[in-house]
Amino acid sequence: MSGFLGVTTYAVGLISLFTAFSYYGIPQLVPEPPPAKENSTGTMTTEELVAMGSRIYARACVLCHSGVGDRAPKLDAIGTVWRERTRDVRYRGSARTLEDYLRESMLEPSAYVVSGFGKPGTNDAESPMPAAATGAMALSASEINAVIGYLQSMAGDKVTVTLLPDPVDRAKPSAPASEPSVAAKAPDAISALRKFQCDVCHALPKFPVEEGEQRPGPDLRGIWKTAGHRVDGMDAKGFISESILFPNKKLAQGFEPDLMPNDYGDQMLVAELQLIVDYLAQEH
Ligand code: HEC
Ligand code: HEC
Numbered sequence: 001m002s003g004f005l006g007v008t009t010y011a012v013g014l015i016s017l018f019t020a021f022s023y024y025g026i027p028q029l030v031p032e033p034p035p036a037k038e039n040s041t042g043t044m045t046t047e048e049l050v051a052m053g054s055r056i057y058a059r060a061c062v063l064c065h066s067g068v069g070d071r072a073p074k075l076d077a078i079g080t081v082w083r084e085r086t087r088d089v090r091y092r093g094s095a096r097t098l099e100d101y102l103r104e105s106m107l108e109p110s111a112y113v114v115s116g117f118g119k120p121g122t123n124d125a126e127s128p129m130p131a132a133a134t135g136a137m138a139l140s141a142s143e144i145n146a147v148i149g150y151l152q153s154m155a156g157d158k159v160t161v162t163l164l165p166d167p168v169d170r171a172k173p174s175a176p177a178s179e180p181s182v183a184a185k186a187p188d189a190i191s192a193l194r195k196f197q198c199d200v201c202h203a204l205p206k207f208p209v210e211e212g213e214q215r216p217g218p219d220l221r222g223i224w225k226t227a228g229h230r231v232d233g234m235d236a237k238g239f240i241s242e243s244i245l246f247p248n249k250k251l252a253q254g255f256e257p258d259l260m261p262n263d264y265g266d267q268m269l270v271a272e273l274q275l276i277v278d279y280l281a282q283e284h
Contacts, residue, residue: 046149046159053150060137061147063200064129064216068258071216072129073114078102079155085112090124099160102148106132106139119214128214135208136199185269189279192272196264205284216259218252224281236281241273 044052064072082101085091093111095101104111109127118124132139132147139147145161152159186192193204201217203209209221227236231250234242242249247260264273 044163046153049146049149049161049163050153050159052143053146053148053153056139056143056147057150060132060139060197060200063197063261071259073117075151076154078151079157085114088112097160098152098155098157099148102151103144105129106144106147130200136194136197186272186275189275192268192275193279195272196268196276198276201260205279218255220280221284224283227281237277240280241277244268244273244276 065075067074078101079098082095082098086093086095086101091112093101093104093108095104095111109129109131110125113124113127115124117128119126119128130136132144133141142163145163149159149161152161186195190206193199193207198204198220199207201215203213203215203219203221205221223240224236227239228234230239231242239250243252245265247262248257251257268276
């Protein structure tokens with residue numbers, strides 16, 4: 001834990017931290033762990049597959065499917081509701097099993113849009129859920145299978161998926177060959193923002209954003225202009241780091257509390273926070 005930011009230690013003074021950076025530099029305290037590959041091949045038991053799916057789910061899906069803030073439907077009854085979905089006149093997919101339905105929901109979220117959860121103005125024709133194989137989530141086929149296995153097991157259904165022999169159909173053109181593990185240090189700001197999936201909820205400078213796309217959190221592309229004027233006596237970097245570590249302290253206008261994860265202080269390395277803060281505070 002020593003190299004991770006503890007929120008308590010951290011609360012002592014955000015502004016002094018940045019002063020400390022420039023005066024002494026903060027050494028990287030944690031030795032870099034070897035990157036763990038989430039989808040190495042080989043024989044995995046069903047339990048291991050489900051456990052892997054559960055980790056991916058916690059990282060990529062809980063953000064929206066937590067039941068907090070009505071951003072996305074809860075998935076706890078998916079084992080039964082999927083049949084009704086596929087019989088609905090609005091259903092445009094081809095799923096015949098729970099496995100199919102889950103895969104389809106992840107790869108083509110708009111094949112069926114749960115009533116009331118569509119993108120605003122589309123009359124539930126378009127899903128706001130990003131496709132899981134591309135963009136911000138960019139899960140490999142094996143990772144998608146693992147998540148399906150986890151959700152099948154949560155639903156009390158038989159786990160019908162296995163890991164694929166090799167991540168052949170990875171839809172990650174720009175990703176490095178090995179998956180960065182949760183613990184591996186992000187080398188630059190873009191990787192750090194991806195690692196913590198900030199882009200799932202925020203439009204960010206130089207990240208692809210579709211015209212008219214709605215994300216659950218505020219657009220951060222212009223925050224470098226405003227961050228220094230939000231709280232008296234706090235500069236842009238101070239404000240941005242406080243917003244990341246203590247999201248509920250000063251809410252962005254028009255947003256509810258508890259939507260943004262509040263444990264980044266426990267997950268991030270000092271160096272990663274610094275990369276992200278510098279990036280967002282710099283002119284784009
Ligand atoms: C940015 C928010 C967001 C993220 C991240 C997200 N989802 Fe969703 N998801 C939604 C929304 C909103 C809906 C409802 C609209 C729809 O049906 O497409 C939905 C619908 C679904 C459904 C269909 C639910 C039903 O009752 O028919 C499944 C299954 C699902 N998501 C699985 C996942 C999985 C698995 C992940 C992670 C790999 C994930 N989602 C990540 C927002 C999200
Ligand atoms: C699950 C969605 C979600 C994720 C993931 C998320 N945020 Fe947020 N973020 C929000 C919401 C919603 C708000 C607005 C409410 C608030 O201020 O806490 C917000 C607010 C912010 C603000 C303050 C914006 C302002 O104008 O006041 C910053 C800065 C920020 N987030 C940065 C980040 C960074 C960096 C990450 C990744 C390390 C991240 N967020 C991850 C949802 C999210």
